[in-house]
Amino acid sequence: MSQVQPLMIGPYKVDPGVVLAPMAGITNVAFRTLCREFGSPTSLYVCEMITARAIVERDPKTMEMITFGADEHPRSMQLYSVDPANMREAVKIIVAENLADHIDMNFGCPVPKVTRKGGGAALPYKRRLFGEIVAAAVRNAGDLPVTVKFRVGIDDEHVTYLDAGRIAEAEGAVAVALHARTAAQRYSGQADWSRIARLKEAVTTIPVLGNGDIFSATDALKMVEQTGCDGVVVGRGCLGRPWLFAELHAAFTGAPIPDGPNLGTVGRILFRHATLLADHLGAEKGLRDLRKHMAWYLRGFPIGGDLRTRFAMVSGLDELADLIGQLDPTAPYPEEAEGPRGRQGSPGKVVLPEGWLDDPDDAAVPAGAELMHSGG
Known part of the structure; x- marks a missing residue:
């Protein structure tokens, strides 16, 4: 390679x-x-x-x-x-x-x-x-x-x-x-x-x-x-x-590509992510922020619906550690975890200001376009 x-x-x-x-x-x-x-x-x-x-x-x-x-x-x-x-x-x-x-x-x-x-x-x-x-x-x-x-x-x-x-x-x-x-x-x-x-x-x-x-x-x-x-x-x-x-x-770098992690390793990575978020945002806010990542981390693994729901509502590091302890650490990385993830949505007409396409050389700053808040 x-x-x-x-x-x-x-x-x-x-x-x-x-x-x-x-x-x-x-x-x-x-x-x-x-x-x-x-x-x-x-x-x-x-x-x-x-x-x-x-x-x-x-x-x-x-x-x-x-x-x-x-x-x-x-x-x-x-x-x-x-x-x-x-x-x-x-x-x-x-x-x-x-x-x-x-x-x-x-x-x-x-x-x-x-x-x-x-x-x-x-x-x-x-x-x-x-x-x-x-x-x-x-x-x-x-x-x-x-x-x-x-x-x-x-x-x-x-x-x-x-x-x-x-x-x-x-x-x-x-x-x-x-x-x-x-x-x-x-x-x-x-x-x-x-x-x-x-x-x-x-x-x-x-x-x-x-x-x-x-x-x-x-x-x-x-x-x-x-x-x-x-x-x-x-x-x-x-x-x-x-x-x-x-x-x-x-x-x-031309090295062999490693295999995907088993569920035990994913659990350790998930907990590491949680501790980093808790350090950055505080425990309560950090664990709340982690919830959006749960379905992505656990995608394709054999986990019951009840356990998935509890992961998606986790609110503390101790609770998360307990939930991770209920996973089968030997479950191999699933093929279903491969491929597209995250938002995909559907195509659609782009909403533009009135007359936006009239003159590509117009250098006027669009009225009211400058966002005040960051993060998208």
Whole structure:
């Protein structure tokens, strides 16, 4: 099995070239720590999306979300903005207060509350405005590398990714990442990896990363082989499966890919996740946050419905330890646990501001589009 070359993000050697995608409500410091424990400490693990306006206005919840582990390096923060002025001021604060080592810009969100205001995956259609926002980040980031993530486009009739890649490259981004779906697809259907290959042909001086439908280490190797991308961004594939980063590390370094864990090992990983969340959020809030992960961790294993329900309502570490003790630790990793996980939904028409598609060169900031709260 051949090795995949390390990836350079500005001054940082990302080895192997694997990035944990920011996911709202998921990639807090506890989950990132767990993924790093399985993967390489020199891969990239990106925090939940932070909005530029919330940093500028010192939103307390947002400032609390900007939490990194003591040994987390480089500290990767994903920033969302539709306004070059807010992006400029937020980046100045991040640099002045040493809040992060790397800034990733989000232009891929397909959520209607974001696109209806012209944000997320809708924004790259406005080429000039997109370029001005990227430039505002790059020119104020000092030594911090800036990367840009986006989708194929709004829908099949409004494809923007090649222009977005070339503009980001021209404005000084040090890498781009493509989620190979349109906003209209949301998370449904299949990602079109051929678009990643085309972006790699169009963007020639900086790394191009691929994202979409990586649910196993084999998927990651196939994406690199088929597209020539320089690295991969993994989101839903690691939900309830942080050990995917150990499998990716093995695959990218030419080592044998380890088998999936048995239920006893999954129980230990689940308890480790719980303790990390309790340390980060406090026991009560941390265990409540863990509930959303339960079905992902236990997917496919032979567990009775009653026990599953009790896991989904767990409220304390002692209770969790007792429930884990009732599992069959020898149960092997099930085939049913493989494949897509997390939200998929169905495709739908992208909600846009009135007249949004009239003039792609209009650089006006969309009215009321700047989100105040972080996390998506």
